[in-house]
Amino acid sequence: MSERFPFGLPTGWFQVGYSHELEVGQVVPLRYFASDLVMFRTSDGVAHVLDAHCPHLGAHLGHGGRIEDDKLVCPFHAWEFRGDGTCDTIPYATKKPRNCDLSHWTVAELNGLIMCWYDRNGAAPHWELPTVEEYASEDWTDYRTRRWVVKTCNQELAENQVDSAHFHYLHGSAFIPECSSKPHEHMLHSTSTTGMTTPSGVVKGLIDVHTYGFGFTTTRFTGLVETMLVSSATPIDTDHTELWFAFSVRKIGKGITGGVGKAFMMEIQRQLEQDIPVWENKVYLNRPVLCDGDGPIGVFRTWARQFYPELDQRAAK
Secondary structure, eight states, rough: HHHHHHHOOOOOOEEEEGGOOTTTTTTEEETTTTTEEEEEEETTTTTEEEEEEOOOOOOOOTOEEETTTTTEEEEOOOOOOOTOOOOEOTTOSSEEEEEEEEOOOEEEEEEEEEEEOOTOOOOOOOSOOOOOOOTTTTTTTTEEEEEEESSSSSSHHGGGGHHHHHHHHTOOOSSSSEEEEEETTTTTEEEEEEEEETTTEEEEEEEEEETTTTEEEEEESSSOOOEEEEEEEEEEETTTEEEEEEEEEBSSSSSSIIIIIHHHHHHHHHHHHHHHHHHHOOOOOOOOOOTTTTTTTHHHHHHHGGGGGHHHHHHHH
């Protein structure tokens, strides 16, 4: 548990990389879920994530580890591990000791993202991620990516989407959006109106958000130009989260797509960076004093409880 937040790390799928950034044979150290991890890609194109520290004497396999014959080789004593974490070979031993395997993490790679499943109790994934139709479509641009590390937790980041009033008072939208949210199991579908101020006046639009747990969200913007944002918020620990944004714009003409689309993405980035100092210095209130016009914050919080096993355990007592 964090001193700032009354819950631990949430269950779900979370991004640990972009597909194009991990080449065959590449070894990458990671730090997520309050754990040291190592990621690598074998010759069959499959991405693997394992616990990072060699069970022998604790070397970090992401720092100096290498791939040989599709096995991850420890830089310290050359112990070899397969993608499933099995210790395959110890070059100087006549037999393998017990407990020499590494824990492996469930990975799904789709939509250009490398996603990892986290459950503090070790449970297997109980939902699948959707396919994003716009990804790799000839009608949409390639991803333009951004990322930030923010001193806050997933709960605070995700709640932002249903906090209607702050879009006007913090971000300067033309009016307070009308927001509605409909939960269904691990999914939350939210829609809100928006008003973008342009030299030609206010352009009204719609924001359509599909959230799958805390780690995968698609946000589709209409109004100025059709824009799709694929985002993830991956917990580094209970107080720090990495935000991943991947933008794509519908192609409607070189000048419009490149100019208006880029400007709109910069506006979304501007708003996000206005949120950061608020997130990093606010406290979480279990019983906030809400008023009409705040948006469906209560709906969101009720839906969010399912991703914290410890909260369910407390409620059952």
